[in-house]
Amino acid sequence: MLGIESKGVLLAYMLCIASALLCVVYGAINWNKGQETTEPDDVAWAK
Amino acid sequence: MLAEVQTLDIVVVLIYLFFVIYLGWLGFKQTKTASDYLIAGRGVHPFVMALSYGATFISTSAIVGFGGVAGMFGMSLLWLTFLNIFIGIFISFVFLGGRTRKMGHHLGAHTFPELLGRRFKSKFIQVFAGLVIFLFIPLYAAAVLIGGCEFIATKFAIDYKVALLVFSVIIAAYVVIGGLKGVMYSDALQGSIMFIGMIVLLVWTYSTLGGVTAAHTELAEMNNLPSLFGKMGFNGWMAMPEAGFGESKYDLWWIIISTITLGVGIGVLAQPQLAVRFxxxxxxxxxxxAVLIGGVFILVMTGVAFVVGSLSNLYFYKHEKVVGTIVSTTEKVGVIAKKERDLVKKIPCRLIHIDTTGNGEADINIVAAGHDVVTPDGATIPFSKLMPAAEINELGDGRVEVYPRANAYLRALIKTSGGEWMFNTASIIPTFVTQSMPGWFGLIFLLTLLSAAMSTLSSQFHAVGTSIGRDVYEQVTGRHGKSVTITRVGIIIGIIFAVIVSTYARGGFFIARATAIFFGLCASAFLPAYVGALFFKKMTKKAAIWSMIVGFVVTAIWLVFFKDKEARALGICHAIFEKHSLLLDKPNWSVVDPIIIALPISIIVAIVVSMMTKPPAKDHVEKCFKDI
Known part of the structure; x- marks a missing residue:
């Protein structure tokens, strides 16, 4: 496949593309999720 | 190196530097509080954050350093790209990023050591982590600085020290003035340039070599060519090295899997200058x-560098043609193939020196053949078969056309400042770009490498400044409220430290290993405490302290006494035991990365000590884990 005969190299090649796609899909699905912001609790630090 | 510098190159570089300084100034204008200066006001755009994370992560050593290693050892390095994306981006952002952001905010933490220190209510943790960063990041930065300045000095034909001074002053200017906002804005510009440069490099390489499948198939057909690395398990550029344990023929597998893939792939999780981005x-x-942008960015950075590095072998062996006049021939000279403390291996070669520009001076040097060597015990090393046999055809007008028929490693022939000939893996990608790509890409590639170096260095210096200012000075003296001023002083101290190291340690054995040493130390010293801080409510202060100390000490011992390359570079083991590594006679052990040894020990210490010591106060834990 793709001219790569070594299973180890082919697996690495495909996993690189698959993991980048995973990042794209995750980012797209969660594009608008998690908008809650947090405020600092440490009063001394805020001062 | 790249072709002669043109006026256009200088103009474009000056425009680029103008924009970088402008973005630093923009960061300065938008910096109103210590929070702005230290953590960019906690309001950075995801595009800027993702590119800043990626550009900080990827330095010149990833593109030309590891790209050159791929030119030498092939596509098995893609396992590192997989870990860079899956662990360095996906796991890191999805599982560590959100918790780091929330906990950091709850605790008012502005630096990575401050996050750990406040989570475990320990001044020692913050100061210890701050000192590790302050002492070791400048060494890592010096390695990047030396690479960047050698490239600039060669490209623009200026003195190395002048390049070092100009380069460090420009970076200092926008980091000191602009704070993390200035750093991240310029990172985003630099990351964009790097992305474009690497995309063009990938497309051009595959199209030059006949497409994806054709290029891979032809490179795989070269797997059976004689190789200098056969005895350490090399099976070709499109194959994994020989896997196993207990014989020297498995050394390459352990180098690629333990040091390159796991050492860097896992080590990235606990890099302070990256974790602070969350x-x-x-x-x-x-x-x-940012996950979406970061995943694609890292694929394009390291994936392209490793694929192109590997495929450059096919170009040099089958496609490269050099036309010019042979200026001179060196019949027999020892070319350095390996140079470490008390260990220099040379290969006797015949070199031809070719003038391709017509100015009478040789600008390309090629190995025409190798000479056999008879060892003291009577054995013959058949370098005449292991080395390329260049094809030389007369063109009839005094010029010749030369087909080097060499692999990438043997084409990366340079003359050192000491006048010796040497095969240099870091020259593989630049040589490939010069020889195979049009002149205009040389300029894009120059900006790509400048961007890669500057984006990493700026974040390293910012991390050094915050560690000495916020984490060490403020904690030790108890004087708070001047974070920005002290951080600025810390950044300047860090830059001066790195410049001194870059001046005096250049070409030294230690500096070449600085990146690997820093990644190993961070992983073993910080990772268990960092993951424990984010996920385990019952992890105790003493467990965090002991896991950090044990991780640091075990890594240091492994590097000083057992891992051959680092132990040889440091020279301490040899001074005490008159051996470069205590495991040199044990196959494979001397190439095992410290992360394989120190990280499991550090994790076990964290778990055992947590079970043996008093759990942390409930109200503090609830505050740390609020909404998490």
């Missing part, structure tokens, strides 16, 4: 969006 965004949404 605290620069205002909500989880920004991290979610």
């Amino acid at each position: 605290m620069t965004v205002k909500s989880k949404r920004e991290l979610n969006r």
Whole structure:
């Protein structure tokens, strides 16, 4: 496949593309999720 | 190196530097509080955050350093790209990023050591982590600085020290003035340039070599060519090295899997200058969006560098043609193939020196053949068969056309400042770009490498400044409220430290290993405490302290006494035991990365000590884990 005969190299090649796609899909699905912001609790630090 | 510098190159570089300085100034204008200066005001755009994370992560050593290693050892390095994306981006952003951001915000943490220190209520942890960063990041930065300045000095034909001074002053200017906002804005510009440069490099390489499948198939057909690395398990550029344990023929597998893939792939999780990026965004949404950009960015950076590095072998062996006049021939000279403390291996070669520009001076040097060597015990090393046999055809007008028929490693022939000939893996990608690509890409590639070096260095210096200012000075003296001023002083101290190291340690054995040493130390010293801080409510202060100390000490011992390359570079083991490594006679052990040894020990210490010591106060833990 793709001219790569070594299973180890082919697996690495495909996993690189698959993991980048995973990042794209995750980012797209969660594009608008998690908008809650947090405020600092440490009063001394805020001062 | 790249072709002669043109006026256009200088103009474009000056425009680029103008924009970088402008973005630093923009960061300065938008910096109103210590929070702005230290963590960019916790309101960075996801595009800027993702590119800043990626550009900080990827330095010149990733593109030309590891790209050159791929030119030598092939596509098995893609396992590192997989870990860079899956662990360095996906796991890191999805599982560590959100918790780091929230906990950092709850605790008012502005630096990575401050996050750990406040989570475990330990001044020692913050100061210890700050000192590790302050002492070791400048060494890592010096390695990047030396690479960047040698490239600039060669490209623009200026003195190395002048390049070092100009380069460090420019970076100092926008980091000191602009703070993390200035750093991240310029990172985003530099990351964009790097992305474009690497995309063009990938497309051009595959199209030059006949397409994806054809290029891979032809490179795989070269797997059976004689190789200098056969005895350490090399099976070709499109194959994994020989896997196993207990014989020297498995050394390459352990180098690629333990040091390159796991050492760097896992080590990235606990890099202070990267972890602090999670605290620069205002909500989880920004991290979610950054995952998308970061995953693609890292694939294009390291994936392209490793694929192109490997495929350069096919170009040099089958496609490269050099036309010019042979200026001179060196019949027999020892070319350095390996140079470490008390260990220099040379290969006797015949070199031809070719003038391709017509100015009478040789600008390309090629190995025409190798000479056999008879060892003292009577054995013959058949370098005449292991080395390329260049084809030389007369063109009839005094010029010749030369087909080097060499692999990438043997084409990366340079003359050192000491006048010796040497095969240099870091020259593989630049040589490939010069020989195979049009002149205009040389300029894009120059900007790509400048961007890669500057984006990493700026973040390293910012991390050094915050560690000495916020984590060490303020904690030790108890004087708070001047974070920005002290951080600025810390950044300047860090830069001066790195410049001194870059001046006096250049070409030294230690500096070449600085990146690997820093990654190993961070992983073993910080990772168990960092993951424990984010996920385990019952992890105790003493467990965090002991896991950090044990991780640091075990890594240091392994590097000083057992791992051959680092132990040889440091020279301490040889001074005490008159051996470069205590495991040199044990096959494979001397190439095992410290992360394989120190990280499991550090994790076990964290778990055992947590079970044996008093759990942390409930109200503090609840505050740390609020909404997490």
